[in-house]
Amino acid sequence: MPFLKDKRGVSEEFTSLPALMVVMVGFAIFFALIAGVYTSYNERMEAVDRYEAANFVLEKLMMVDGPLGEKGVIMPGGVISLPKFSSLTADDMADIRGNSSIVGVKFGFKLEVSAKYNDSPVEKGIEDRQKDTVAVSKEVPVYLNDAQTVPGIFTVMVWKE
């Protein structure tokens, strides 16, 4: 009988199905792991980027000839004047932001010295800060008066406009 007319069928075992299943399960686990790890990696890198941006703002503002220096807050030798800092007004903060040539972000400051010299930290321009704020601190000498220059911490907080 010519084989074209042979209507008998042969049932064979589909042997590659379990193998395909193993491959699919393996792939799924692999991609789930990679996706999870990549997401956390990406978040960390974003945090580092934000920190870097905030640090750049801090370095730029701490320069003697920078916008804070023009207001007399940064004194020669990198010392921060607490009296000048405390007297910064909202208009001064707007000037500082305008003259800083930093675009796309807003920033505010906090200056702390030991409680025996000043009761509470002095904050400037952080009233409208957003939730997603990055803060960078630097240890600085703080000028209180002609007799006293004491250790303090200057913090810059940066958030998206």
Add this chain to the structure above:
Amino acid sequence: MQDAVLFCVMVSLSGAVLMPAFTSNAVQKAYIEKENEEKAEEILHKFMTCKVDEFEHLNAENILGRAGINASYGLLKPLVDGMLEKEEMHRTYADLCTECMACQLRFSGRQLNVLTENFTEMTEAKLGEFMDEQLGSRYSYNFTIVWNPIAGFDFGGELSTGDIIPSDADVYTAIAYATMPSSLFTKDVSVLLENMRNYIENSVSKNDYVSDFRDGQISEEEFKQHLTEFLVNLIDDIIWRGFDNGSSILDVSIDYIFQGVKNAIEDAFDDALNMTAITIMEAAGENFSEMVARLMKDSFCQIFPVINASLPMKKLISEVEESIKEQAKNFVNETIKKRVTAMVENVASNINKFTNIRAEIINWLLQQINFCRAKVMLSIWEV
């Protein structure tokens, strides 16, 4: 099936290779290291600029102790405090340290000036308080400030606080230079520095070996020889010969410091503090000036055993001065003059890079011999 298992194994392996790249926190670690480096620099910056509200020390405190006189209470306390206590207010930490070092008279690892031992102890204690307050319990530290007018020669002053730097920890170090007190910058020092500049200017203008070498009029060997001779003569003039019979740096520094000690012994304790001296004499059964002189002699003789301790104080101080000058000369001959060769080689091989040879020579000299600045080093590491 075997293919599938093999495939899974390969994928797992590639995952194992890739995963550390994502999970590693190398970037954060780099930032933490940078932050630690910046912290050391920031603390050093604060040391240079922040002021001590109140600081006091008792001159000759150790001498009183050795004489068995307790001046910390009773009727003697206000008298001794009033006469010997020195109070300093609103001085920067850097000023305090440089002033303390200027009067230490430290040689060969020991402080010769016994009158200011308490000044050294109190300054180190104050520095320790400042560093502990700034660094907290997260960090350990070693803070050292050294004043050596001749680089590498153990004469001048030193203050140190904190722990020994461990060999198995990541240590972050910041270095700065602090200016010595203006009282050291006497007329003699100004004249010496001015003479040094004039000598360099005139010699380089008169004998322009650099241009001759650049133009090919003299060979490299001749140039090196001329420059070596010039630098060796210059060092000799600065260190001990002096310019045009003027003072040398050894005359200026050692004579100045010893003169201060002589004055302290002869004048301050005999005249201005006469009342204290009499009171202490009654308590200790020994003349105060004699007691100071005896302890100074003991201190000198421990470092210079060949010196005759029975000599009068003035003569003894002159002997000590001469001995230190002699050792300084030997050190310069053995060490600094060897550095001349390296300097000359450097100039000869980079002759076209040096646009201002005078400035280069002055900078090099001030790295070897500098009366005016102290080196401040802060090393921190995480506990």
